[in-house]
Amino acid sequence: MKQFKFSKEIYPNIFKISLPLFGEKPGPINSYLFPGKCPTLLDVGSAFTTGKLKKALWEHGIHFSDIDQIIISHGHPDHYGAARKIVKESKSKVKVAIHSEDDVWLNTGSDAPSRTYADFYKLMGIPFTLRQIMSFFDKSYETLVRPLQADLFLNDGDLITLGNYQGKILSTPGHSKGSICIFLEEANILFPGDTILNHITPNPFVMFEKEIDSPWRLSQKEYYDSLARIEALSPAVLHPAHGDSISDLSTLLASYRKTYAERQARIISLIASGEQTVYQIARRLFPEIKGGMRLLVEIYPMISEVYTHIQVLEEKKEISSKKVGRERIFFSP
Ligand SMILES: [Zn+2]
Numbered sequence: 001m002k003q004f005k006f007s008k009e010i011y012p013n014i015f016k017i018s019l020p021l022f023g024e025k026p027g028p029i030n031s032y033l034f035p036g037k038c039p040t041l042l043d044v045g046s047a048f049t050t051g052k053l054k055k056a057l058w059e060h061g062i063h064f065s066d067i068d069q070i071i072i073s074h075g076h077p078d079h080y081g082a083a084r085k086i087v088k089e090s091k092s093k094v095k096v097a098i099h100s101e102d103d104v105w106l107n108t109g110s111d112a113p114s115r116t117y118a119d120f121y122k123l124m125g126i127p128f129t130l131r132q133i134m135s136f137f138d139k140s141y142e143t144l145v146r147p148l149q150a151d152l153f154l155n156d157g158d159l160i161t162l163g164n165y166q167g168k169i170l171s172t173p174g175h176s177k178g179s180i181c182i183f184l185e186e187a188n189i190l191f192p193g194d195t196i197l198n199h200i201t202p203n204p205f206v207m208f209e210k211e212i213d214s215p216w217r218l219s220q221k222e223y224y225d226s227l228a229r230i231e232a233l234s235p236a237v238l239h240p241a242h243g244d245s246i247s248d249l250s251t252l253l254a255s256y257r258k259t260y261a262e263r264q265a266r267i268i269s270l271i272a273s274g275e276q277t278v279y280q281i282a283r284r285l286f287p288e289i290k291g292g293m294r295l296l297v298e299i300y301p302m303i304s305e306v307y308t309h310i311q312v313l314e315e316k317k318e319i320s321s322k323k324v325g326r327e328r329i330f331f332s333p
Contacts, residue, residue, distance in 0.1 A: 006056035007033065010239055011187060013164060017056040019045035021078050023297060025200055026242040029078050032191065034163025035060055042071045042162065042182065042191055043241055046081035047146050053082055065090040071154070071162070072098040073193025073241055074179040075105025077145040084146035095151040097160075099171060102178025103153070109145045111176070112208035114138065119213035120206070124303050125277025125327045130295075137296055154180055167191075172230065174204040174223025183233055190235035195226060198252065199243040201259050206304045214328070218315060219308040224260070227253055267309050268332075271319050275331040282306045 001009040007017045015033040031053060032042040039062060045053055054064065064086045072080045075098060083106075087094050098106055105111055114135060121131045154160070156171035162182070170181040175194045182191040196202065204223035206215050231253060238246040246252055263285075270281050282302040283289075289298050310330060313319045320333045 004056075004059045006052065006059055010245065011189060015056075015060065016239065017045075017053060019049040019052055021046060021049075026194070026197060027199070028242065030239070030241050030243075031056075032239065033057065033060065033062070034165060035062060036164035038068050038161040038163060039066055040069050040071060040162040041067055041086075043073050043079045043193070044070055044082040044086060046078050047085065048081070050082040050085045053086075063089075065093060067094050069095045069097060069152075071160070071182070072096065072102070072106070072150075073181075073191070074099070074176040075102030075111065076176065076194065077105070077109060079193070079241060080106060080148075081145040084148040087148060096148065097152040097154050098150045099155070099169075099178030099180050100153040101173070102176055103150055105176070105178075106150055107147055109147055110138075112210055116208055116210060116213065120208070120215070121303075122326050123213050123323075123328050124307065125279040125329075126299070126303070127279070130299065133296060134299060138300075170229065170233075172226035173207075174219055174226045175202065176205060177207050177217070179226070181230060183235065188234075188236040190230065190233065190238045191240075192230065192238050193241045195223075195240075196230065196238055196246065196249070196252070197240050197243055198246050202256060203301055203304065204308050205301075206307055215307075216311075218311050219304075220260070220312050221315075224257075227256065263305070264309055264313060267306065268313065268318060271330050272332045275329045277327050277329060278303055278306045278310065281310075281330070 007015040010016045013036060017031040017033060018028045019031055020028050029045050031044050034040040070083050083096055118135060121134060154169045156169060158169040160167050165184050167182040167184050170183055172179050172181050172195050179193055179195050181195060204219040207217040207219050208215050266285060267281060270284050285306060286302050289295055314321060319330050321328050321330045
């Protein structure tokens, strides 16, 4: 396999381009280049690293205008931020494809209006000052992207050409509503986006609905159902959107499932120790995150993690909840 300055061949004529991303987690984003018949990019990184992506393509004699399509694994800003610039430079020759359920991210830089987030934060019991800082912080994420329109929506089972390969789209909701994986059946390799990562425990995030402060879709359940579908394909190697490739999927998924069971048990015991809001549970579940910048960076994933577990526990009737004022309180039934 060939190694270039900005890219690395991970399979014959498929190249991984690592693009920096601020913050420690989840680390640099991997964009994948499929040159050939239908030159394709799978994810393109944030708007800040467009220049680096351009240099990486140039190592292969490819300009942005030579790309036929950009496939976005899911709508989080670090995966599509550079897309609009590429489309513009190609004079709209490049077509952008995403699952329709993540299209809202592409158009607006978020999955729900800031009002919906603000109401949710209040319901979760996050203190006023922290909420103020969080909404300011949320805005900074929007600088990662330049909104754009998709040209094509991808659905489960669709067959697409990437470079010289044929790939099958797998709809794998959980990390986001419209997360997809791409399976190259002949090569037996799978591109899971952020659905499966090697170096961090995965994040099934809250699935917001406009104007609804208690999201109802069970992200954790949908996520683990998606993992089961991926596992059934038995891919030999997975090339995720962050970090290194994965060749032992069953060991990794066993560790995910172990963490899941432990976390649910811990949340039940925290709730048993007294009525609490999601915010209070999150602070006790992650005592190592004390405050300051670290808390600001981690607070949303913390809240999302607790809330999505609690949804499943409530569904199983292992815990109950009631609304007190503008907060939701959880307790043992
Ligand atoms: Zn993501």
